Amino acid sequence: MTHALQPGTADGAGPPAENAAAEVAGTAGATAADPAAGDPAMANPATSDGRSEPLQVDKEPPPAGKTVLVADEIGRALTRVAHEILERTNGAEDVVLLGIPTRGVPLARRLAARLTKVEGRAVPSGSLDITMYRDDLRLRPARTLGHTVVPASGIDDKIVVLVDDVLYSGRTVRAALDALSDLGRPRAVQLAVLVDRGHRELPIRADYVGKNLPTSQRELVQVQLTETDGQDAVILSTEADR
Amino acid sequence: MNRHLISAGDLSRDDALLILDTAEELSQVADRPIRKLPTLRGRTVVNLFYEDSTRTRISFEAAAKRLSADVINFSAKGSSVAKGESLKDTALTLEAMGADAVVIRHQASGAPHRLSHWVRGSVVNAGDGTHEHPTQALLDAFTMRRRLGRLDGLRVAIVGDVLHSRVARSNVLLLRTLGADVTLVAPPTLLPVAVSSWPCEVSYDFSATLPKTDVVMMLRVQAERMSAAYFPTVREYSRRYGLDATRLALLPDHAIVMHPGPMNRGVEIAAEVADSPRSTIVEQVANGVSVRMAVLYLLLGGAELATTEVSR
Numbered sequence: 001m002t003h004a005l006q007p008g009t010a011d012g013a014g015p016p017a018e019n020a021a022a023e024v025a026g027t028a029g030a031t032a033a034d035p036a037a038g039d040p041a042m043a044n045p046a047t048s049d050g051r052s053e054p055l056q057v058d059k060e061p062p063p064a065g066k067t068v069l070v071a072d073e074i075g076r077a078l079t080r081v082a083h084e085i086l087e088r089t090n091g092a093e094d095v096v097l098l099g100i101p102t103r104g105v106p107l108a109r110r111l112a113a114r115l116t117k118v119e120g121r122a123v124p125s126g127s128l129d130i131t132m133y134r135d136d137l138r139l140r141p142a143r144t145l146g147h148t149v150v151p152a153s154g155i156d157d158k159i160v161v162l163v164d165d166v167l168y169s170g171r172t173v174r175a176a177l178d179a180l181s182d183l184g185r186p187r188a189v190q191l192a193v194l195v196d197r198g199h200r201e202l203p204i205r206a207d208y209v210g211k212n213l214p215t216s217q218r219e220l221v222q223v224q225l226t227e228t229d230g231q232d233a234v235i236l237s238t239e240a241d242r
Numbered sequence: 243m244n245r246h247l248i249s250a251g252d253l254s255r256d257d258a259l260l261i262l263d264t265a266e267e268l269s270q271v272a273d274r275p276i277r278k279l280p281t282l283r284g285r286t287v288v289n290l291f292y293e294d295s296t297r298t299r300i301s302f303e304a305a306a307k308r309l310s311a312d313v314i315n316f317s318a319k320g321s322s323v324a325k326g327e328s329l330k331d332t333a334l335t336l337e338a339m340g341a342d343a344v345v346i347r348h349q350a351s352g353a354p355h356r357l358s359h360w361v362r363g364s365v366v367n368a369g370d371g372t373h374e375h376p377t378q379a380l381l382d383a384f385t386m387r388r389r390l391g392r393l394d395g396l397r398v399a400i401v402g403d404v405l406h407s408r409v410a411r412s413n414v415l416l417l418r419t420l421g422a423d424v425t426l427v428a429p430p431t432l433l434p435v436a437v438s439s440w441p442c443e444v445s446y447d448f449s450a451t452l453p454k455t456d457v458v459m460m461l462r463v464q465a466e467r468m469s470a471a472y473f474p475t476v477r478e479y480s481r482r483y484g485l486d487a488t489r490l491a492l493l494p495d496h497a498i499v500m501h502p503g504p505m506n507r508g509v510e511i512a513a514e515v516a517d518s519p520r521s522t523i524v525e526q527v528a529n530g531v532s533v534r535m536a537v538l539y540l541l542l543g544g545a546e547l548a549t550t551e552v553s554r
């Protein structure tokens with residue numbers, strides 16, 4: 001995620017997303033635990049080992065922050081971006097979409113599906129892990145690597161569209177450009193993001209933007225996608241919400 | 243993960259799987275036009291080799307270089323060690339040069355452990371005496387997982403000179419952690435005294451073990467470490483514990499044959515077996531680079547630990 005590169009928020013950017021995932025899991029756990037809660041014979045073993053699961057679920061805070069984009073709006077934004085890509089690349093000829101893990105990858109896949117639907121010809125998509133190219137590796141313990149999957153057609157002489165969820169400092173994109181140059185030599189590289197929240201620290205801009213979202217640096221933009229988080233939403237929260 | 247990699251037994255299941263998964267991602271680098279990542283730019287890795295080694299030293303060197311680290315090779319021959327310098331003094335010299343990691347191979351078991359108290363960087367054990375060789379065990383596990391798709395419940399037979407083998411000990415510890423079932427097959431003279439306390443089975447009958455085995459790992463007969471007669475003749479050893487075509491036929495169809503190298507063709511493994519498609523010996527070497535890249539990345543790639551945890 002782009003916003004995780006900002007040193008000030010680096011520590012904060014991860015946990016809320018995990019909380020959100022835990023939230024989903026927690027709710028599922030609650031429904032599963034409900035029949036057990038009604039049955040005292042079933043409820044006792046759960047409490048005997050010191051864990052009162054239904055109580056824990058109740059304590060989970062409601063999703064903090066304001067939803068700025070709902071599922072339909074994300075869908076429409078992606079459809080518009082897909083059409084912009086078609087316009088600017090002569091019908092997506094020679095286009096390869098590369099998503100930046102984690103959430104850029106499903107976004108690239110969705111854009112590819114839209115391009116394929118409109119043009120009637122397969123547009124390849126893949127993923128580009130940038131972990132080994134980050135400039136903040138030494139600020140945190142070694143990170144787990146993501147997948148890099150380059151479509152069989154390769155990227156040499158293609159128009160590569162990098163896809164990410166949030167554009168913030170621009171450092172992720174810088175790292176992605178370095179990673180790309182080690183993989184081959186595209187004819188052109190373009191950038192598509194779902195949300196541009198400003199506060200660039202490098203001379204980088206997006207070619208396609210789903211939504212411009214003016215933010216303060218204290219705020220946190222969190223993109224949730226069905227593939228990774230169980231639902232589609234863009235949530236804006238402040239430190240106070242957490 | 244620990245700051246050092248001294249023993250395969252120090253790795254938790256999560257640590258080991260993290261290394262294998264990271265190696266899986268890094269193995270792609272070998273297929274790229276530019277086989278280099280900028281991750282360890284400006285870091286120094288010292289290869290400190292007191293014992294002869296070809297593949298391990300080259301493998302570590304290639305791994306460090308693919309991650310853009312600076313590599314200093316130090317071998318005991320032709321260095322101040324030949325003039326009588328102690329390990330500690332050598333360590334202090336390396337420390338003064340600012341080594342971020344020291345990869346050490348030493349003829350004495352426990353040397354990497356001692357070294358870890360004298361240097362600030364990470365120490366990676368590249369084989370110490372008859373003790374351990376954790377990166378070899380990791381690359382073996384990596385090769386098994388790639389070929390057979392899993393490690394949990396895998397039946398592995400480690401055959402031959404277990405007594406002098408650091409590979410065997412590391413593999414037994416790591417494979418146990420990862421859920422595989424290990425059987426050691428060797429003549430009683432070539433098994434360590436305390437083998438009953440190892441988390442594995444022991445068998446003296448090679449042919450009877452083969453049909454219920456997914457992986458056969460052949461060990462080299464380490465004649466250079468043998469100070470006594472451990473078996474009557476090489477021919478007799480080869481007849482009873484060597485892997486030839488007849489024995490290969492006893493294996494299930496999916497089973498693979500491994501060897502950490504260097505091989506004694508005709509002693510523990512027949513040439514036709516070593517060159518058969520079921521042998522992963524060349525693959526193991528290639529996988530070694532990926533696994534060592536993963537280890538170096540996970541030990542050196544993140545935040546500097548040295549300032550928070552200076553020993554001594």
